[in-house]
Amino acid sequence: MEQVLVEEYRNETLECLHRGHICGVGPDGQVKYEVGDADFVAFLRSAGKPFQAIPGVRAGIKEAYELTDQEIAIMTASHRGESFHLETLSHLMDHTGLEQSNLVCAESYPMHRGSREQIIRNQGHEQRVYHNCSGKHFGVLSYCKLMGYPLEGYEDPGHPVQQEIVETLSMMAELPADQIARGTDGCGLPVFALPLKHIARAYLKLSCPELIEDEKTREAVQKITAAMHAHPEMVSGTNRICTTLMEDTNIIAKGGFKGIYGFSLRQEQLGFAFKIVDGSDEEWAHIVVSILEQIGYANQQTIHRIRERFPSAIRNDAGKIVGHTKEVFHL
Known part of the structure; x- marks a missing residue:
């Protein structure tokens, strides 16, 4: 049931087709817009990061470690390793007492070209903190440390923090936890797959936290999204589509690897999720702006x-x- 979303032409000759699915839900959680199949099951990948940050913020890591909004925002990030990202990550380690050695994500160079080239010119080397998911990992580890959970094995699906993350996602997406498929993300943490209409519902609640019944979860979402709006460049990087969208304080947005994207609109009370089935992300901005x-x-x-x-x-x-x-x- 997938449909063509974007065409690419070289000169006037069609060169590429990008097919996929789009779902938009209204304040009642029901499907209002659909292209393709709103029940298409997709892995959230990094589009799940705002939800993975909720348990820690809900438990009080911001207050316990005196974290800034920049540090909260980077917990939701697929950062590019630009200088302001690395500075914030350094402050996050200082405030929490965590170290790179605590991370299970792989050592890497920054994704931002200029930052990567500068490190190489200065004879630097790959580090775990440069990994684009390191902020998410530090967020999860901060929560483990606050609760007295073991830091080792925090990536294990059976770890208490991972159990709480999936339960939180289940509540936000309005889908029983046993119906959420699991896998392992590129960074080593559990990753979750669910129908697009449920991803859209979860994103709707990020922009409209009044739809969240649990008070502590609602307050945590408000803190997380306020940080994302205050520092959208932390969530992705300079002139990236997530950054561009969240310069508008009416929008919350986050993409993930392999073509998944979620965003929501506060005033309009709409949540959207879409998946490009060939896994490309170059078309995200074109699809969002057309929506x-x-x-x-x-x-x-x-x-x-x-x-x-x-x-x-x-x-x-x-x-x-x-x-x-x-x-x-066409929606």
Whole structure:
């Protein structure tokens, strides 16, 4: 049931098709918009990070370790390893007493090209803190330390913190925990798969926490999303689509590897999730902006900013326009 979402043309000849599924839900959690199959099951990957941060913030890690909003925001991040990311991670380690050696994610170089090149020029080496998921890991470990849980094995699905994460996701997504499929993410932590309509419901509650019945969870979500809005660059990086969207305080957004994306709109009380089935993420911005345009989103500045930073023109390595991208789906 997947449908073509985006076409790519080189000159005027069709070169690539990107198929997928889109689901949008309203305040009652029911499907309001659908392209393809709203019941398509997709792994959340890094789009799950805001939910993985909830147990720790709910338990009081922000207050216990005197964490800043930057440090909370980077717990939801797929950071690029830019200088401000690394500075925040350093402060996070100082405040919590955690070290890189506590992390199970692999050593790597920053994903941000300039930062990576600078480290290599300075004869630096791969480190766990450079991994784009390190903020999430420090968030989970901070919670373990606060609760007295063992730090070793925090990645094990049977660890108390992982059990609480899946229970929290179950509540936010309105899906029984035993119906959430499990796997192992690239960073080593458990990752969860569920239908797009339930991902959209969970994202709706990030923008509309008043829909969350549990008071402590509601307060934690408010702290997390406030930090993401205050420091959107922490959640991804300079001029990334997540950053661009959350410069608009009406929107919460987070993408994940292999083409999954979730975002929600507070004033409109809408939650969206979509999956590009070939796993590409280059089309995220084009799909999001087309959704916003099709629903008549009022903030034209946001739409203009997306179109400006993520133009439809395809350029070659020398910067010459050689083709274009076209959104072709209809909600």
